[in-house]
Amino acid sequence: MNVIIVASKEIQQAIRNRWVLAATLLLAALALSLAFLGSAPTGTVGVRALDVVIVSLSSLTIFLVPLIALLISHDAIVGDMERGTMLLLLSYPLARWQVLLGKFLGHLVVLAFATSLGYGLAAAALVASGSRIDSDSLAAFAAMIGSSVMLGAVFVAIGYLVSALVRDRGTAAGISIGLWLLLVLIYDMALLGLLALDQGRNISATALGVMLLFNPTDVYRLFNLTGFANVSTFAGMAGVAQSTSLSIQVLLLALTLWTLVPLSLAALAFSRREL
Amino acid sequence: MTATVQIGNVTKHYGRIAAVTDVSFELGEGEMVALIGHNGAGKTTLMKLMLGLIRPTGGSILVLGDNPAAGQFAGRRHLGYLPENVSFDAALTGRETQTFYARLKRERVAKALQLLDAVGLGAAASRRVGTYSKGMRQRLGLAQALIGRPQVLLLDEPTTGLDPELRQTFYEVIQRLAAEGTTVLLSSHALTELEERAGRVIIMHRGIKVADGSIESLRKLARLPTRIRLKVAGLAPGEVPSWLPASAPRRRLNGHIVEIDAAPEQKIELLRCATASGTALEDLDIVPPNLDELYAHFLRRSEAKP
Numbered sequence: 136m137n138v139i140i141v142a143s144k145e146i147q148q149a150i151r152n153r154w155v156l157a158a159t160l161l162l163a164a165l166a167l168s169l170a171f172l173g174s175a176p177t178g179t180v181g182v183r184a185l186d187v188v189i190v191s192l193s194s195l196t197i198f199l200v201p202l203i204a205l206l207i208s209h210d211a212i213v214g215d216m217e218r219g220t221m222l223l224l225l226s227y228p229l230a231r232w233q234v235l236l237g238k239f240l241g242h243l244v245v246l247a248f249a250t251s252l253g254y255g256l257a258a259a260a261l262v263a264s265g266s267r268i269d270s271d272s273l274a275a276f277a278a279m280i281g282s283s284v285m286l287g288a289v290f291v292a293i294g295y296l297v298s299a300l301v302r303d304r305g306t307a308a309g310i311s312i313g314l315w316l317l318l319v320l321i322y323d324m325a326l327l328g329l330l331a332l333d334q335g336r337n338i339s340a341t342a343l344g345v346m347l348l349f350n351p352t353d354v355y356r357l358f359n360l361t362g363f364a365n366v367s368t369f370a371g372m373a374g375v376a377q378s379t380s381l382s383i384q385v386l387l388l389a390l391t392l393w394t395l396v397p398l399s400l401a402a403l404a405f406s407r408r409e410l
Numbered sequence: 411m412t413a414t415v416q417i418g419n420v421t422k423h424y425g426r427i428a429a430v431t432d433v434s435f436e437l438g439e440g441e442m443v444a445l446i447g448h449n450g451a452g453k454t455t456l457m458k459l460m461l462g463l464i465r466p467t468g469g470s471i472l473v474l475g476d477n478p479a480a481g482q483f484a485g486r487r488h489l490g491y492l493p494e495n496v497s498f499d500a501a502l503t504g505r506e507t508q509t510f511y512a513r514l515k516r517e518r519v520a521k522a523l524q525l526l527d528a529v530g531l532g533a534a535a536s537r538r539v540g541t542y543s544k545g546m547r548q549r550l551g552l553a554q555a556l557i558g559r560p561q562v563l564l565l566d567e568p569t570t571g572l573d574p575e576l577r578q579t580f581y582e583v584i585q586r587l588a589a590e591g592t593t594v595l596l597s598s599h600a601l602t603e604l605e606e607r608a609g610r611v612i613i614m615h616r617g618i619k620v621a622d623g624s625i626e627s628l629r630k631l632a633r634l635p636t637r638i639r640l641k642v643a644g645l646a647p648g649e650v651p652s653w654l655p656a657s658a659p660r661r662r663l664n665g666h667i668v669e670i671d672a673a674p675e676q677k678i679e680l681l682r683c684a685t686a687s688g689t690a691l692e693d694l695d696i697v698p699p700n701l702d703e704l705y706a707h708f709l710r711r712s713e714a715k716p
Contacts, residue, residue: 140513144502151501151538219497223554226461226491226564227514228483406481409464 137229141237142244149207149245158203158245162253165199166192170257171264184261185272189279192254193359196283197352201290201315204246208294209311211238212401214304216410225410232402235299239291239398246287254280275359282358285390289351290315292397299404322350344381351393358386412439414562414593415460420469422455422617429455430617432469437595439561442588444604445597446705447614453597454494456614457564461491474562487515490555494566494597496547500540504531504550507539508557517558525553528583530576544571552580556587563587565596569603581607601701611701613708620712625701632707634699635659635671640684641693642668653683 149155169191170184212235215221224234258276262268294311301307326346330338338346347353415437422430430452437443445453458464459471462478471478474485498507504526512522526535529549534542539550548571555563563584569577585607588594598604604611611628613621621628642651645666654660658680659671672680684691699707 137514140510144499144506144510147506148499148501219493219495220499222463222493223491223496223498223551225463226486226489226493227511228486228516229514230481230483410458 137233138237138240141229141234142240145238145241146244149241154207155245155249158249159253161203162199162249163256164253165195166254166257167260169195170261184266185258185268185276188257188261189272189275189359192257193279193283193356196279196286197356198319200246200250200283200287201319201352203249204242204287204290205294205311205315207242207245208291209298209307210304211242211295212298212405212408213301213307214298216408217304222410231406235295235398235402235405239288239295242291243284243288246291247284250283250287251280254283279359282355282387282390285387285394286351286355289390289393289397292394292401295401296397296404299401299408318350318352323353348381348385348389351390354386354389354393357381358383358390413437414439414474415595416470416472417456417460418470420456420459420471421467422452422459422464423467428617430459430466433614433617433619434469435612435619435622437562437593439593440588440591441610442585442594442608443596443610443612444608445595445612445614446599446601446604446701447597448709450616451614452617453614454566455617457491457566457595457597460564461486461489487558488561490557490560490563490565492551492555492563492565492568494570496551498539498547498550501538503536503538504542504546505535507550508535508553511554512557515558522553522557525556526550528556529553529579545573545576548572549576552583556583559587559590559592561592563592563594563596565594567598568596569598569600577603601705605701611704613705615709615712618712621704621708625704628704628708629699630674632699632704633674634703634707635673636677636699637697638670638672638677638680638684639663639693639695639697640668640670640691641666643690643692645690651684653686655680655683 146155166188170188212221215224221234225231254276258268258273293314294307297310297314298307301310330343347357413436417433417435420430420433421428433452433456445456447453455464459466460473460478462476462481462483465479474488476482476485502510505523508522508526509519512519523535526532529552531546531549531553534546539547542550548568552568555565565584569580572580581603584594584596596604596608605625608625610624611621612619621631623631640651645651645668650660651668654668654670655676658676661669663669670680681694681696684694
């Protein structure tokens with residue numbers, strides 16, 4: 136009950152602060168432009184317009200959704216402490232984990248709303264413009280929206296962990312940007328460099344799979360680009376898809392763990408915090 | 411008297427800094443207690459300890475049957491807290507804020523919203539808290555602390571930023587609650603305000619409790635002189651009434667008033683002399699040591715003691 140009360144207040148605030156509006160508009164604008172510009176290579180006769188959109192949109196999601204998620208979450212604990220609102224809230228009859236979980240649910244709803252509506256608009260626009268879309272493509276698109284929300288959840292949880300550990304908001308923002316760069320850009324570049332150097336001598340496909348699991352954005356990429364046969368042919372990831380032994384279930388489990396572990400650690404750190 | 415708050419040998423260190431050292435006291439139902447001390451004396455730390463916002467380095471705390479350090483919070487339903495420099499989420503309105511807090515305490519929202527009118531925020535209730543002045547935020551702070559007839563009220567500097575009229579209303583509300591059995595602990599710098607209202611005073615200095623008791627008992631303990639002011643007719647400047655014992659410290663005020671510092675045991679004797687026949691006494695005032703002086707006295711005493 137307390138969790139729901141905190142979550143609904145968090146949603147109310149996000150609406151008031153125009154967070155919901157800004158995130159939805161941003162995602163919708165990008166999705167729409169990709170839907171129409173991105174279908175250029177296949178032309179108007181392209182039978183798989185939506186699959187192409189999935190490829191380009193999921194690549195964009197990897198940059199954008201973690202950024203939005205970290206933006207709303209890095210401030211959640213340390214910011215409320217600095218503003219002084221946490222002091223009063225914690226004098227009320229609710230546990231700290233309830234505060235954290237409430238905020239998480241609230242932020243997740245905001246992200247889910249923005250993603251579903253923003254991306255959904257793109258799919259609707261494609262249908263409206265006369266593209267034929269079969270049920271396989273629709274399923275893949277729905278899976279992409281769902282996994283995008285899960286990716287958002289991962290980074291909301293990571294943002295909370297940062298927020299629960301640091302002393303001031305500036306540090307939280309700095310560390311969040313660093314983590315974003317690391318997970319979105321540097322990790323893959325380093326991994327690529329490593330593979331190029333290794334020339335396939337020591338690193339097996341299994342080892343590569345494990346290394347990909349250590350980065351939630353790679354898990355998301357694998358899920359969307361290799362998870363559906365029709366999409367993977369466009370993504371140029373068919374080769375990777377065959378060489379990795381990671382099933383859809385393993386990837387979903389990885390994303391879930393990437394949410395639960397940071398969230399639990401954040402709850403632990405928060406419960407020990409003195410303010 | 412049932413104790414609602416029990417503090418036993420509580421110590422709190424921040425690194426090497428001792429914020430509170432070996433403090434013990436109990437607060438009973440219906441008590442109105444003033445917690446006074448300089449900034450950094452440990453008043454806010456004590457309140458935070460009672461709320462479980464921080465954990466004690468040593469000692470035990472029990473608030474409404476909960477041990478806050480262990481994360482128990484069931485009793486907090488019946489606890490109101492007003493932090494120093496209270497702040498709220500700027501995006502929400504006063505009404506939304508009050509509704510949120512009432513829900514968390516499982517209290518009727520309609521009743522909680524009536525409190526907004528009681529503190530004079532009725533007209534501003536649908537405005538965002540971000541647009542409120544300091545005084546208005548303080549009122550909202552009071553309104554949320556009073557949700558659900560609390561059994562314990564912890565008020566940290568509650569009257570800062572309140573205008574005199576609201577200050578009066580505030581004390582009326584608090585005193586009514588105390589009369590109905592609420593334990594009120596309030597810290598303040600405005601000692602004169604507390605003097606007539608607080609039944610008990612706890613003085614903190616550098617994390618140590620230096621005095622605890624009713625104002626009368628503290629006066630007895632402090633043995634500060636009572637000032638007796640006499641207006642004597644036809645007294646030449648520099649002249650001293652002949653009946654006055656030479657040992658009593660005295661001074662002249664405004665030329666014609668004699669002020670005598672009377673030690674507690676001298677007081678009655680001096681008054682008897684003053685009112686004896688033939689002293690040409692025109693007026694007489696007795697000023698007992700006030701809270702400011704008591705406070706200063708106890709601080710000096712604790713400074714002198716190493």
